[in-house]
Amino acid sequence: MGCGKMERFELEESLKNEIRQSVFGEGFMKIVQSVRRNGKTFKIAMRPVDIGGRRMFQAEMTDEGQVRVKNFDRDGAIEGLEEIIAQRGARDLHLMTSKGDLHLRVTKKGKVLLSRSAEMDRKVVVRPHDRVKNLPLSRFDSAALLRTIGLTDGEGAIRQSMRGKYDQVNEFLKVVGETVGEASQAGKAEGAAFTVVDCGCGKAYLTLSLYSYLTEVLGYSNVKVVGVDKRRDVIDSARRMAEQLDIADKVVFAESDIAVFEPSEVFSCERGERPEIDLVVSLHACDTATDEALAKGIEWKARYILSAPCCQHELQKTLDDKGAFSGLMRQSILRERLCDILTDSFRAQIMRIMGFRTQVIEFVSGEATARNILLKCVWGVKPGQPGTVSDYLNLRDYWRVTPWLESRLGDRIGKLLQRYE
Ligand SMILES: C[S@@+](CC[C@H](N)C(=O)[O-])C[C@H]1O[C@@H](n2cnc3c(N)ncnc32)[C@H](O)[C@@H]1O
Numbered sequence: 001m002g003c004g005k006m007e008r009f010e011l012e013e014s015l016k017n018e019i020r021q022s023v024f025g026e027g028f029m030k031i032v033q034s035v036r037r038n039g040k041t042f043k044i045a046m047r048p049v050d051i052g053g054r055r056m057f058q059a060e061m062t063d064e065g066q067v068r069v070k071n072f073d074r075d076g077a078i079e080g081l082e083e084i085i086a087q088r089g090a091r092d093l094h095l096m097t098s099k100g101d102l103h104l105r106v107t108k109k110g111k112v113l114l115s116r117s118a119e120m121d122r123k124v125v126v127r128p129h130d131r132v133k134n135l136p137l138s139r140f141d142s143a144a145l146l147r148t149i150g151l152t153d154g155e156g157a158i159r160q161s162m163r164g165k166y167d168q169v170n171e172f173l174k175v176v177g178e179t180v181g182e183a184s185q186a187g188k189a190e191g192a193a194f195t196v197v198d199c200g201c202g203k204a205y206l207t208l209s210l211y212s213y214l215t216e217v218l219g220y221s222n223v224k225v226v227g228v229d230k231r232r233d234v235i236d237s238a239r240r241m242a243e244q245l246d247i248a249d250k251v252v253f254a255e256s257d258i259a260v261f262e263p264s265e266v267f268s269c270e271r272g273e274r275p276e277i278d279l280v281v282s283l284h285a286c287d288t289a290t291d292e293a294l295a296k297g298i299e300w301k302a303r304y305i306l307s308a309p310c311c312q313h314e315l316q317k318t319l320d321d322k323g324a325f326s327g328l329m330r331q332s333i334l335r336e337r338l339c340d341i342l343t344d345s346f347r348a349q350i351m352r353i354m355g356f357r358t359q360v361i362e363f364v365s366g367e368a369t370a371r372n373i374l375l376k377c378v379w380g381v382k383p384g385q386p387g388t389v390s391d392y393l394n395l396r397d398y399w400r401v402t403p404w405l406e407s408r409l410g411d412r413i414g415k416l417l418q419r420y421e
Contacts (some may be wrong), residue, residue, distance in 0.1 A: 002344070008110030011090050015114070016085050016104075023081055024074070025099030027124055033084050035091045044084060046077065048126045050136040055126070058156070063259035069156075136173035137166070137209060148203050148241050166376045169205050172283060172308065173213045175363050179277060179304050179376060182218050194278050195267055197300070199258045199293035200285025201227030204238035210281070210411045211251045221411035225251045226266045226374030228258055256287070258292040263300060276392060277302045284310035291405040294347060297377070298354050300411065305356065305377040308363060309347070314404045315339040342395075344373055346403035349392040351375065353416055354409070355383035372392055393420060 011019075022028055030046040030088070043062040048055060049071065060069045072080060081232055084093070093104040094199035101117040137146065146152040151162045151169075158166050180194075194214060198207040207227035208419035214220045229235055235255040242248040252266050263277055280297035282290055290309040316339045320327070329335040344360060351358040361376035387399035396403065 009106060011085060019085060022095055022097050029096040029124055031095045033091055033093045034088060035087060051081040051333050059207060062148060072142060079120050088276055098124045118193060135170045136213050137170050144214050148244050149208055164368045165205055168364050169209050171364035173209060174208060175306055175374060175376060191221045193224055196279045197277055198227040199282040200289050201236050204241060206283050208241060208251060211247055223250060224267055227253045228256050228261045230257045258289055258296060258419055280305045282307045284308055286310050287313050288404050291408055294405060295408045303379050308374040310371050312340050312343045315343045318401050321399050348375055348407050351377045351385055352388045353392060355379060355381055357381050389420045391418060
C-alpha cells in the first residue's frame with residue numbers, strides 16, 4: 001500500500017475524477033463513507049443493483065443506528081456521489097472496484113491520507129434487487145424493513161437462518177393480497193381505516209411487513225395494525241423496530257394475552273364502541289392461542305381471519321385411543337399428526353358454522369415450515385347451516401371429544417348446535 005498527503009479536507013480534483021470514473025465505470029462494487037461528528041457516526045454506502053434489468057444504485061444511509069435505503073437512477077446517483085465527495089470534516093472513505101480498494105482518511109485537522117490496495121482482479125456480482133420475482137416483499141422498496149426486522153444482513157442478503165421466515169411471511173402476504181384485494185379507488189381516496197390485529201405477533205416479522213404491504217403494494221392509505229403478544233421482550237423490541245421504521249403511530253403493540261385483549265385498548269373509537277376489525281391474523285400462535293385468535297376474530301366481527309396454526313397439544317390429551325385406531329395412536333408421531341389434522345378439521349368446520357367461508361390451504365412449502373396449513377376464513381355465509389352443523393357433529397361425536405374452540409365459544413356456537421344434537 002502507498003500513502004500520500006493531500007490538502008485540508010478538500011480532495012484533489014484528480015482524485016475526485018478517479019472516484020467518479022470508478023463509481024460509474026465497469027467494475028464498481030461499493031463506496032462507503034463514514035463521517036464522525038460530535039461523537040456520532042453517519043454512514044452512507046452506495047452499490048450497484050439491478051432492478052428489473054436496469055442498472056440502479058442503492059444508497060444506504062445509517063444515522064445513529066437508524067437505516068434508510070433508497071434506490072437511485074444514474075442522475076440521482078451522480079448527485080449523491082457529488083455530496084459524498086464534497087463532504088467536509090473528518091471522514092473515512094472506502095471505494096471498492098474489481099481492480100482493488102482505495103482508502104481515504106481525512107483527519108480532524110483536515111489532512112487527507114490516501115492508501116491503495118495491491119491490484120486485484122475481482123469478479124463483480126451486481127445483485128438483482130428484485131431477487132425473487134413477484135414476492136410481496138420484493139414488490140416495494142423493502143430493504144429498510146427487512147434489515148430492521150432482521151431478515152437480511154448488512155449487505156441486504158436474506159440471512160440463511162431466516163430464509164424459512166422470509167418465505168413464510170412472503171407467502172402469508174400473498175394470501176392476504178388474494179383475500180382482501182387491492183384498495184378500491186374510492187377506498188384510497190376516502191382513506192377509510194383498514195384495521196388489523198396480529199395475534200401472537202412474536203418478533204413482528206409479519207406485523208410490520210403487513211403494514212408495508214397493505215400500504216405500499218395494495219394501496220390502503222389508512223392502515224392500523226396492532227400486534228399482540230404476552231411476552232414483554234418481544235413487544236419491547238417490536239415497538240423499537242416500529243419507531244426505527246417511523247411507523248410507530250400506525251403499528252402499535254400490546255403486551256397482553258390474546259384472551260383478554262380488546263382492540264378498543266389501542267384503536268380509538270367513539271365512547272367505548274367496538275372498533276370494526278377488518279383482518280385478524282395469526283402465524284404459528286402456540287396451541288390453543290390459535291383457537292383464541294379464531295374466537296376473537298368471531299367476537300370482533302372480523303371480515304377476514306387468516307390463521308396458520310402451530311403446535312397442537314390440546315386434543316392429544318383427550319383423544320380416546322381405544323378402538324380401531326389404537327394401532328395408529330400407539331405411535332406418538334402418527335398420533336400427533338392425526339391430532340393436528342383433526343384439530344384443524346374441527347376448527348375449519350366451526351368457522352363455517354359461525355358464518356365464515358373457510359378454506360384449508362397449504363400457504364407455503366413444507367421446506368419453509370412443517371406447519372404450513374392456513375385457515376382462510378372470509379365472513380359472509382349464514383351461520384348454523386344444517387349441513388355444516390351435521391358434518392361437524394358427526395366428526396366430533398365419532399371421536400368423542402369436545403374441541404377446545406367449541407368450549408371457548410360457549411353459547412355462541414351452542415345455540416347453533418343444539419337444534420341438531
Ligand atoms: C411461535 S411464536 C410465532 C410468532 C410470530 N407470529 C411469527 O410467526 O414469527 C408464537 C408467539 O405467540 C405468543 N403467544 C402464545 N400464546 C399466546 C397468548 N395466549 N397470548 C398472547 N401471545 C401468545 C408467544 O409469546 C410467541 O411470541
